[in-house]
C-alpha cells in the first residue's frame with residue numbers, strides 16, 4: 001500500500017472519529033501543491049515574518065516530511081509540518097520534528113491546532129518514528145503527551161530552557177539506552 005493510501009486511510013479514520021467534535025466542519029488532509037500559497041499566507045500572518053515560510057518551502061520537499069492542512073468549508077485554516085530528524089551517533093533511530101504549525105489568527109483557540117497535532121502524531125507513529133520532538137510552549141504540547149526531552153537524555157541543538165524542548169516517545173523501546181543531541185534539518189539553522 002502506498003504512503004498516500006496510508007495517510008488517506010488514517011485521516012479518514014480520524015475524521016470519522018473526532019473531527020466533527022470540534023463543532024465545525026474541520027477536515028485534516030495532506031497538503032497538496034494547490035495549497036502552497038494559502039499555507040504560506042496563513043503562516044506569514046500567524047508569525048508576522050517570513051522565516052517560517054522559507055522553512056516550510058524547504059521542509060515540505062524533504063523525503064519523509066509530513067505536511068498536513070486543516071480546512072473548514074473549503075477554506076484552508078491551519079497547517080502543520082513534521083520533518084525527519086536524527087539522533088547524533090544513532091543513525092538507526094528516526095525521529096520526527098514538529099515545526100512549524102500555524103492556525104488562521106481569528107480561528108485560534110478552537111481546537112484546530114490540536115486536531116492537526118493529533119493527526120500528525122498518528123502518521124508519525126504509523127511511519128515507525130521512535131519519537132516526535134518539538135521546541136515550543138511548555139503549556140501547550142504536554143496535553144499531547146510531550147514532556148521535556150531531557151527526561152529521555154536527548155538534547156536540543158540550541159540553547160533553550162529545558163522545558164521548551166519536548167519529546168513524545170512513540171516507540172519507547174527504540175529510545176532505550178540511547179542519548180545525545182537531536183539533529184534537525186539544516187534549514188532550521190536559518191530561523
Ligand SMILES: CC(C)(COP(=O)(O)OP(=O)(O)OC[C@H]1O[C@@H](n2cnc3c(N)ncnc32)[C@H](O)[C@@H]1OP(=O)(O)O)[C@@H](O)C(=O)NCCC(=O)NCCS
Pocket residue numbers: 022046047099100101102103104107108109110111112113114115136139140
Ligand atoms: C500555536 C497554534 C498553532 C495553536 O493552534 P490553535 O488552533 O489555537 O490550538 P488549539 O485550539 O488546539 O489549542 C489552543 C487553546 O485552545 C483551547 N481549545 C482547544 N479546543 C477548544 C475548543 N473547541 N474551544 C475553545 N478552546 C479550545 C485549548 O485548550 C488551548 O487552550 P490553552 O492553550 O489556552 O490552554 C496557534 O496559536 C498559532 O498559529 N500560533 C501562532 C504561530 C505559532 O506560534 N506556532 C507554534 C510554534 S511553531
